[in-house]
Amino acid sequence: MANRVAVVTGSNKGIGLAIVRALCQQFPGDVYVTARDVGRGQEAVASLVSEGLKPKFHQLDINDLNSITTAADYFKEKYGGVDVLVNNAGIAFKVADTTPFAVQAEVTLKTNFFATRDMLTHFLPIIKAGGRVVNVSSFVGSRTLNQCSLALQQRFRSEDITEDELVGLMQQFVDETKKEQHKQGGWPETAYGVSKMGLTTLSMILARRLSKERPNDGILLNACCPGWVRTDMAGPKAPKSPDEGAVTPAYLALMPPGATEPHGKFVSEKEVQSW
Numbered sequence: 001m002a003n004r005v006a007v008v009t010g011s012n013k014g015i016g017l018a019i020v021r022a023l024c025q026q027f028p029g030d031v032y033v034t035a036r037d038v039g040r041g042q043e044a045v046a047s048l049v050s051e052g053l054k055p056k057f058h059q060l061d062i063n064d065l066n067s068i069t070t071a072a073d074y075f076k077e078k079y080g081g082v083d084v085l086v087n088n089a090g091i092a093f094k095v096a097d098t099t100p101f102a103v104q105a106e107v108t109l110k111t112n113f114f115a116t117r118d119m120l121t122h123f124l125p126i127i128k129a130g131g132r133v134v135n136v137s138s139f140v141g142s143r144t145l146n147q148c149s150l151a152l153q154q155r156f157r158s159e160d161i162t163e164d165e166l167v168g169l170m171q172q173f174v175d176e177t178k179k180e181q182h183k184q185g186g187w188p189e190t191a192y193g194v195s196k197m198g199l200t201t202l203s204m205i206l207a208r209r210l211s212k213e214r215p216n217d218g219i220l221l222n223a224c225c226p227g228w229v230r231t232d233m234a235g236p237k238a239p240k241s242p243d244e245g246a247v248t249p250a251y252l253a254l255m256p257p258g259a260t261e262p263h264g265k266f267v268s269e270k271e272v273q274s275w
């Protein structure tokens with residue numbers, strides 16, 4: 001039987017690197033650092049090797065469809081699929097950044113929502129039975145949901161929202177920011193928050209689909225928040241170390257064989273949160 005394999009996106013630094021460290025210590029199989037930049041990825045591998053760990057590396061830029069399909073083909077060919085996928089790669093503009101909001105909206109949703117969705121489109125079909133999929137979202141997405149119009153809240157919380165409808169809503173937000181109409185459209189002024197609200201909702205939609213289409217495969221797919229973590233994204237004042245931020249994502253990635261929940265949930269501090 002092919003070896004088991006775990007893949008973490010955006011794992012050359014920050015929480016992703018710490019998730020790879022935790023999986024190298026606890027996952028019975030190969031664990032891949034992936035990074036859009038090969039040099040930064042190999043430096044990360046070297047730093048883990050110097051700690052006595054044995055990660056592997058594959059290039060993966062989630063904004064590049066060719067890079068996604070090349071990586072998916074590689075894991076399919078070498079391992080017969082993927083056992084654990086952690087979609088961790090993400091971006092955020094700094095609060096002080098003066099880039100126009102419409103540009104921030106387009107760029108942030110491109111990576112955090114649309115590119116992560118591309119990852120899921122191409123990797124879900126190769127997730128093996130018993131696989132675990134973890135989407136690193138944020139509590140900011142939950143806060144953003146509560147700040148949306150009641151009509152939008154109702155859609156994001158509904159059990160019958162489809163992937164197409166969600167994609168349409170995310171695109172609608174981006175389009176409305178260009179016309180400065182997003183506030184009238186019921187959206188709060190946070191591109192990062194909307195992107196993570198979309199990612200959490202997507203996780204719930206895809207989990208429902210997995211349960212329907214592959215009911216006997218025992219795959220668990222969840223979104224989570226790592227907490228507020230000291231990384232280049234969140235800055236030095238955050239209370240958690242990257243290793244502490246990796247605890248909940250690694251917990252979900254390592255749910256034991258036969259576990260049936262959580263699935264399709266938003267999880268923080270190892271606890272299912274209301275949505």
Ligand SMILES: NC(=O)c1ccc[n+]([C@@H]2O[C@H](COP(=O)([O-])OP(=O)(O)OC[C@H]3O[C@@H](n4cnc5c(N)ncnc54)[C@H](OP(=O)(O)O)[C@@H]3O)[C@@H](O)[C@H]2O)c1
Nearest residue numbers: 010014015061062063088089090138228229231232233234
């Ligand atoms: N830090 C927090 O407090 C916090 C809280 C809630 C959620 N999160 C989420 O946790 C995840 C990790 O954040 P972090 O704090 O560790 O941030 P970070 O230190 O800025 O690391 C982000 C990682 O994502 C990678 N990345 C960005 N765009 C990519 C792309 N197109 N393809 C592949 N990799 C890409 C970056 O690679 P490069 O080095 O090449 O840029 C980097 O490795 C993000 O999804 C973030 O939204 C963080």
